[in-house]
Amino acid sequence: MELTVVMPCLNEAETVEVCVRKALACMEEHGIEGEVLIADNGSTDGSQQLARDAGARVVHVDEKGYGNALMGGIRAARGKYVIMGDADDSYDFTALLPFVEQLRDGADLVMGNRFKGGIAPGAMPPLHRYLGNPVLSFVGRLFFPSAIGDFHCGLRGFRRESILRLQLQTGGMEFASEMVVRSTLSGLDVREVPTTLSPDGRSRPPHLRSWRDGWRHLRFLLLYSPKWLFFYPGLLMMVIGAIVGTALTFGPVKIGELAFDVDTLVGASAMVVIGFQAALFAVFTKVYAAEEGFLPESPRIRKLIDIITLEKGLVVGGLLALAGLVGLVMSLVHWQVRSFGELNPRESLRIVVPSATALIMSFQTIFAALFISILGIRRTRESSLDAAAKVAEEAAAAVSLENSKK
Secondary structure (H helix, E strand, O other), rough: EEEEEEEEEEEOHHHHHHHHHHHHHHHHHHOOOEEEEEEOOOOOOOHHHHHHHOOOOOEOOOOOHHHHHHHHHHHHOOOOEEEEEOOOOOEOOOOOHHHHHHHHHOOEEEEEHHHHHOOOOOOOOHHHHHHHHHHHHHHHHOOOOOOOOOEEEEEEEEEEHHHHHHHOOOOOHHHHHHHHHHHHOOOOOOEEOOEEEEOOOOOOOOOOHHHHHHHHHHHHHHOOOOHHHHHOOOOOOHHHHHHHHHHHHHEEEEOOOOEEOOHHHHHHHHHHHHHHHHHHHHHHHHHHHHHHOOOOOOHHHHHHHHOOOOHHHHHHHHHHHHHHHHHHHHHHHHHHHHHOOOOOOOHHHHHHHHHHHHHHHHHHHHHHHHHHHHHHHOOOOOHHHHHHHHHHHHHHHHHHHHHHHH
């Protein structure tokens, strides 16, 4: 079978029948061998029987959520290709041929773009049309090497095996973003075709919750991009903190009527420490995600692990600790010069703060080197073929032993 059209369904009695009939009519018109599969997520309004009467196959998905319903449908699909779309009659299931043609041409994922195809009046709330979708799609293109203009279009087609290999994890609305992000990071052939969006045919409110589901999409994009979540903000804080701290170490700095002194030096020190910790977290996250299969392994990160050995980390941490200790000794000498009496904070803190910062970063470096070494330990994963070979070897050994006894 070439194509399965998967529609997630939760109480769509008003529209599911017309969606099924449109999809089946489209496949018949263009000579596409296929089926319509309804992934029902617990409907109580008779949607299941209406879908069957219209010619669809219905599978029940017990685990709640948009992503869970779709994954249940994708796993149950019989077609080589899958086109997914909501069962609310907002997408045009009579125009599936452009998706199929791109898939036949070798694409792994074909996204619809509603902004290029046309959005009918009243089909998309202004908040989604002018803020939510454009902003989240821009963030997705910024964080990941993707040219997709509509990250959240619900009408999309893909090779079933290609998407199953990604082992998508999210169960909610953010499933739409995960599919695009994981496909892009895995180097799949992702394309885009114009599609249209019409007002849905339901009398009840949609399942989508604007702010809640928008935040879930944004959170997913951030968590899947350690560079933007940790590294770039951390690097910016470190640079600003280092520049400001270096300038203030030698004395107060005045800009117009503003005077910056040791209190700002303490803040700059905090920025350096926090920024350094954030940059380390970026490395930790990237290594862990690659080892666990959430993100594809990065050659840069593997090279970094090879370069940042435990021994080198201990050496760098030791040098920073030495610098910090030298600074603290200098602060004791400074105190001794004043007969261990009361000190002027504007003078003493210019020695103590950089020294304490170096000591803190030394321990961060040592602990990071230890932790990265742990994360870099590659586990031996026994594949299904290895397991089968092992069982076969054990069976052969048992047969050989039995024959020798005879």
